[in-house]
Every structure is written in C-alpha cells, then in structure tokens.
Amino acid sequence: MSSLNSGPVFDNHNYDQSWVVRNGFSHWIVAVSWLFVAFLLFQLVAGLIAFGLIYFAGEVESFAEFETALTERLDLLFVGNSFGQIAFLGLCTLLVARIHLSGESLSTFMRFKWNDKTPLYMVLAGVLFLAVQPAVVYIGYLNSLLPVPDLFSDLQAGQYQMFADFLATDGAMWLALFHIALVPSFAEEVLFRSYVLRAFEKSWGIVLAIVISGILFGLYHIQLTNLLPLATLGILLAVITWLSGSVWPAVLAHFVNNGAAVLAGTYYPEIAFAQMSAEALPPFWMFIASVVISAIVIRYMYVYSNEKLKTS
Numbered sequence: 001m002s003s004l005n006s007g008p009v010f011d012n013h014n015y016d017q018s019w020v021v022r023n024g025f026s027h028w029i030v031a032v033s034w035l036f037v038a039f040l041l042f043q044l045v046a047g048l049i050a051f052g053l054i055y056f057a058g059e060v061e062s063f064a065e066f067e068t069a070l071t072e073r074l075d076l077l078f079v080g081n082s083f084g085q086i087a088f089l090g091l092c093t094l095l096v097a098r099i100h101l102s103g104e105s106l107s108t109f110m111r112f113k114w115n116d117k118t119p120l121y122m123v124l125a126g127v128l129f130l131a132v133q134p135a136v137v138y139i140g141y142l143n144s145l146l147p148v149p150d151l152f153s154d155l156q157a158g159q160y161q162m163f164a165d166f167l168a169t170d171g172a173m174w175l176a177l178f179h180i181a182l183v184p185s186f187a188e189e190v191l192f193r194s195y196v197l198r199a200f201e202k203s204w205g206i207v208l209a210i211v212i213s214g215i216l217f218g219l220y221h222i223q224l225t226n227l228l229p230l231a232t233l234g235i236l237l238a239v240i241t242w243l244s245g246s247v248w249p250a251v252l253a254h255f256v257n258n259g260a261a262v263l264a265g266t267y268y269p270e271i272a273f274a275q276m277s278a279e280a281l282p283p284f285w286m287f288i289a290s291v292v293i294s295a296i297v298i299r300y301m302y303v304y305s306n307e308k309l310k311t312s
Helices: 027-055 063-070 074-100 118-131 133-144 150-167 172-204 206-220 224-244 248-267 285-309
Strands: none
Touching: 027 063, 027 206, 063 118, 063 206, 074 150, 074 172, 118 150, 118 224, 118 285, 133 150, 133 224, 133 285, 150 172, 150 224, 150 248, 172 206, 172 224, 172 248, 206 224, 224 248, 224 285
8 A cells, every 4th residue: 555646666675776875875864864954044044034134124233133123024034934945945855855866757756746636636635624623723732731841832922922913914914825825835845745755755665754754844843832733734744645646735735724824813813823722622523523524535535546546
C-alpha cells in the first residue's frame, strides 16, 4: 500500500543515484537540515525587510523601537513574512529538492502534476478541511490542558491580540487573506507536502513520512499551545497529497483552513480569539459529526485512489 499514488517507487539501496545518496547522506537528514536553514533564513530576512520598511516609513528611529512599531504596522511585517516564505520556503526549496532526484523529474518528485481527477480531489480536500474544524477545536482544547511554559503562552496571546487589532481595521481582511492564507498555502505546501513528505518517504516509507512531516509542520510554527491541532492538520494535508498524488488539493485545503480563520477573526473575533475553555467548545454532537464526515471523505479518497490505480 505504501506506493499508492506516490509516484515511482525507488529501491534506495540499488537504484537511487541522487546526489544525496551518492554522497552518503540520507534523504530525511538533508530534509531536516534544510528545514532548519530555511526557517532561520526566513525569519532573518523577514525581520530585516519588516524593519527596513518600518524604518523608511518613518515609524522608528532605532531598532529598540521596532517591537513597539510592529504592533502598529503589522501590514509591513506581513510583507516581510510573505517575501521570506516565497523566497526560502518556496523557491529555494525547489533548488534544494533537485539534489534528491534519482531519474524522476522535479515535477514528479514534488507532486506538481495535474490531471482531470485533480479538481475532484481539490473539492474533497476543501470539504474535508471544513468538516474537520470542530474536531480540531477539541484537539486544541486537549492541547490547552498540557503544561506549556508561560513564555510560549504569553507569546501566542500577544500574537492573537495583534491579529485581532489588525483585523479590526478597514480593509485588513483582504491583506490578511493574501499574507495569511494565500502565500502560506503555496509556500508551506511546497516545503512540507512537496519536499519534506517526499524526502522522508524515500527514507522511511509513506506512513512514517506522513506522521513525521505532520509533526514537523506543527513544530515549525513555534506554537506549543497549538501544536496538536497544527500537527493534525499537517498529517491530514500529507494524507491528501499522498492519496491524490498531487500537492494542489493540499494547497486548496490549506487556503480554506487559513482563510476561514481570517474570516472568523474578522466577523466573529469574540469566538476566534476567545481563550480556550470547555465552555467555548462546540456541542459534542458537532465533534462526532466532524469526525464521521472527515472519516467518510478520507475513506472515499482512499477508495477512489485504489480504483484510479487499478485503471491507470
């Protein structure tokens, strides 16, 4: 089952002639190394660009005033973040991925292919990510019960307040949809579901690749108070990519998830930014319905993938 719709199957010991293997590395080690480097470069460049934009806008006169200015010009911080994501999580990842190739094209390795079945998978992926939201809220509540250092909880609370204040301003929703939903849906999917998932799959097979890439996706956001929901979403995005054989359904699902968060934060901030508690949870029947519908959609995608494989 591990080869289902995952592209060509390679015997790493005999046929893998990629630069990575020829030089004695493991695919997963290279992938983790690039995750670390890409994260540092993204954060550094995003911060420098944001500081430069804020400085030249006359908002600050020194770096010491930068943190305070960020709370007032979150739009400029978004510009820096988007540039960093596109440059390092997206474009540079395409360059790094080439050293993993062992006869297949970059498009095949990264699962960029599109066929007449891809739109159906995209619809199913969108439905799945809408249906799974109540279950994710419950997972978030479970995460809130785990002990987390005050530093992380205070940091996330501060971020939520910044986003809430930003979304309350005129015209902010469209900027947020671009910087929070559109850009990450492409850049993060290229990094995690196109590159990391495939690199781990070459080393450990698809099951471990799905689970570990999802956990890494959760950790990458540095939100310990949100780690379990983020990891769950990362695993689902990996499952969607594997079953569909394409990254595009996951891109759409990612956009649906982040876009829904932006819309909720704009129109229902009292719910979107409420402190996690048992009283704030949706009715339990919504959790059950969420799990059942999500399972049905995934099952349909799985069965459809099997049928597609038989007829291909």
